[in-house]
Amino acid sequence: MKTSRLSTALLIAYGIAILGFLYLPLVSVGLASISKARYLSFPIRKYAFGWYEDALTSDTVRDLLVISLKVAGVVTVASMVIGFFGALAFARYNWRFRKTYQKLILLPIFFPQTVLGLALLMWFNALGVVPSWKTAIIAHLVWIAPIATLVVSIRAFSFDAALEEAARDMGANQWQTLREVTIPLLMPGVTSAGLFAFLLSWGNFPLSLFSTGADSTLPEWLFAKMVSGYSPLVPTVGMLTVATSAVLVFGGLILAWAIRRLRPES
Amino acid sequence: MTDSSPPILRINALTKTFDDFTALHGINLNVRDGEFLAIVGPSGSGKTTLIRILVGMDEPSDGAVWLRGTRIDVVPANKRPTCMVFQSLALFPHRSVGQNIEFPLKLRGVAPAERKARALELLDTLRLPRDYYSKRIQQCSGGEKQRVALARALAFDPEILFFDEPLSALDYRLRKTLEKELKDLHRRTGKTFIYITHSLEEAMVMSDRIAIMKAGRFEQIAPAEEIYARPVSKFVAEFMGEVNFFDLVKGAAPGVALSAAASAALAGQTGTLTIRPESLRKLTAEGVADLSFEGIVTAEYLLGSRIQYRMTLATGQEMIVEVLRENAVEGGIGAALRVGCDLSAAHLIAEAADAAA
Numbered sequence: 001m002k003t004s005r006l007s008t009a010l011l012i013a014y015g016i017a018i019l020g021f022l023y024l025p026l027v028s029v030g031l032a033s034i035s036k037a038r039y040l041s042f043p044i045r046k047y048a049f050g051w052y053e054d055a056l057t058s059d060t061v062r063d064l065l066v067i068s069l070k071v072a073g074v075v076t077v078a079s080m081v082i083g084f085f086g087a088l089a090f091a092r093y094n095w096r097f098r099k100t101y102q103k104l105i106l107l108p109i110f111f112p113q114t115v116l117g118l119a120l121l122m123w124f125n126a127l128g129v130v131p132s133w134k135t136a137i138i139a140h141l142v143w144i145a146p147i148a149t150l151v152v153s154i155r156a157f158s159f160d161a162a163l164e165e166a167a168r169d170m171g172a173n174q175w176q177t178l179r180e181v182t183i184p185l186l187m188p189g190v191t192s193a194g195l196f197a198f199l200l201s202w203g204n205f206p207l208s209l210f211s212t213g214a215d216s217t218l219p220e221w222l223f224a225k226m227v228s229g230y231s232p233l234v235p236t237v238g239m240l241t242v243a244t245s246a247v248l249v250f251g252g253l254i255l256a257w258a259i260r261r262l263r264p265e266s
Numbered sequence: 267m268t269d270s271s272p273p274i275l276r277i278n279a280l281t282k283t284f285d286d287f288t289a290l291h292g293i294n295l296n297v298r299d300g301e302f303l304a305i306v307g308p309s310g311s312g313k314t315t316l317i318r319i320l321v322g323m324d325e326p327s328d329g330a331v332w333l334r335g336t337r338i339d340v341v342p343a344n345k346r347p348t349c350m351v352f353q354s355l356a357l358f359p360h361r362s363v364g365q366n367i368e369f370p371l372k373l374r375g376v377a378p379a380e381r382k383a384r385a386l387e388l389l390d391t392l393r394l395p396r397d398y399y400s401k402r403i404q405q406c407s408g409g410e411k412q413r414v415a416l417a418r419a420l421a422f423d424p425e426i427l428f429f430d431e432p433l434s435a436l437d438y439r440l441r442k443t444l445e446k447e448l449k450d451l452h453r454r455t456g457k458t459f460i461y462i463t464h465s466l467e468e469a470m471v472m473s474d475r476i477a478i479m480k481a482g483r484f485e486q487i488a489p490a491e492e493i494y495a496r497p498v499s500k501f502v503a504e505f506m507g508e509v510n511f512f513d514l515v516k517g518a519a520p521g522v523a524l525s526a527a528a529s530a531a532l533a534g535q536t537g538t539l540t541i542r543p544e545s546l547r548k549l550t551a552e553g554v555a556d557l558s559f560e561g562i563v564t565a566e567y568l569l570g571s572r573i574q575y576r577m578t579l580a581t582g583q584e585m586i587v588e589v590l591r592e593n594a595v596e597g598g599i600g601a602a603l604r605v606g607c608d609l610s611a612a613h614l615i616a617e618a619a620d621a622a623a
Contacts, residue, residue: 165352166356168323180369
């Protein structure tokens with residue numbers, strides 16, 4: 001089918017408008033981070049990169065980074081493990097309560113995160129647990145592990161059950177079947193689930209707000225500084241946060257590509 | 267069975283029931299060592315359930331399976347000396363051709379060098395080039411994948427090799443080639459093959475014996491020629507290809523003109539006369555045959571070297587006739603046609619036999 005020149009032009013304009021709408025705000029934050037002024041104002045009169053230097057040498061920022069990384073790191077690994085086994089139960093094996101399980105898994109995703117955060121905070125209090133970055137891991141997992149399970153499930157649904165049966169038929173025990181067939185075949189799903197988990201935890205604000213206690217993650221600090229005590233360090237740290245996500249996503253994509261290329265000879 | 271050697275596989279009163287459905291009704295079967303047995307049946311006849319029990323993917327509800335005198339229905343699938351070629355082939359997409367073939371050897375802890383030598387040998391056996399060893403599964407064509415799956419199963423070196431309709435997804439010509447290769451492979455390896463299929467044609471080309479399944483029971487177990495010529499039931503007769511049925515009641519069959527000799531032979535008998543379309547021949551007005559039929563041609567179909575006619579008899583019954591092209595009916599549709607056959611070409615299914623099925 002051939003589209004007219006006008007509609008092609010309109011489509012391109014529409015696409016550019018959407019991209020602009022999505023990314024211009026980010027560009028403005030980027031610009032703000034290199035403004036020399038102490039307050040956010042446009043147009044920017046004088047540019048300076050000193051704030052990046054400050055951010056990278058600041059102890060506060062380093063502590064924030066360490067906590068955010070610890071939380072996101074543990075959440076990522078735990079989500080990958082939970083997602084892998086969860087997806088097997090979700091998509092691969094038929095068992096009595098599978099339907100109920102499939103619905104229960106989705107439930108936390110439908111809760112507003114603030115409500116979920118509040119509920120968890122009250123629960124931690126009731127149990128006598130002092131909130132810290134460790135409780136934040138639990139809070140993040142309640143919301144992120146189901147998503148990771150769903151991501152791995154997509155892969156698990158396209159899994160030919162005969163592959164595991166064939167392995168067993170040829171003499172593989174359960175562990176060998178898992179190691180030789182199930183894990184390698186679900187690995188792409190588990191990797192994407194891990195990426196998702198990291199990004200969701202890294203950028204999460206509402207759950208962290210309720211569950212970190214005295215500790216603070218990067219998004220929490222950004223919010224607190226916006227509310228009171230703004231400095232150009234805010235957009236700078238914001239940009240660094242975005243950069244970390246971007247590096248991770250592209251790193252993950254490149255890694256996945258490299259693994260695909262190397263596989264037959266492995 | 268008249269064979270005196272002990273069977274390699276003995277199935278005894280095997281029953282499988284699901285919640286509200288019985289898939290297998292206490293079936294019995296003996297398989298000879300080195301035999302190529304085809305189990306044929308329409309979908310839902312229980313053949314897949316049967317093979318899954320035999321390889322250990324499912325458990326029987328009742329009954330037993332013996333392999334060379336050892337009871338195996340209680341042995342887990344990974345401890346049985348049998349192997350199956352799956353309908354989907356179940357080749358590991360994340361492994362190369364060589365790694366797929368070596369898989370059962372790797373599980374047994376065979377050294378890499380020895381594994382590779384065996385895999386290359388099997389590529390030769392299956393007439394695949396040796397450089398396929400490092401190829402990816404996705405790079406193989408449908409026929410090549412079949413051969414890789416076979417090589418992998420042979421690497422396992424099973425007592426019995428099971429096949430679950432592995433050719434059903436291939437196009438006609440490739441299927442024909444592989445059928446012959448499989449038969450050839452059976453002869454060369456001397457192994458026992460048990461082949462599940464819904465295609466009788468496939469079963470006839472390859473197997474020594476055919477077991478026809480219907481609704482969880484065996485209808486007939488016999489060599490192909492016998493099943494074709496002497497089906498025990500209308501179901502088997504129809505399953506073996508197009509056929510004409512005529513009810514015979516106490517020696518009389520409406521629509522069939524019997525010669526004196528045929529009348530005498532069939533006197534007093536009741537059942538169903540089955541006549542294959544290709545065993546009928548065109549008769550002239552004065553021509554004689556043991557059984558003869560007259561009707562009007564209502565349709566004709568060209569089948570390559572043969573022509574098939576559909577004709578309606580005076581009784582209203584439809585009949586299928588197949589003749590060589592050179593014997594085509596003049597006038598085609600609407601022409602009168604008289605055909606006949608010898609009594610030996612008409613097989614009688616006695617009443618009781620069909621009622622029992």
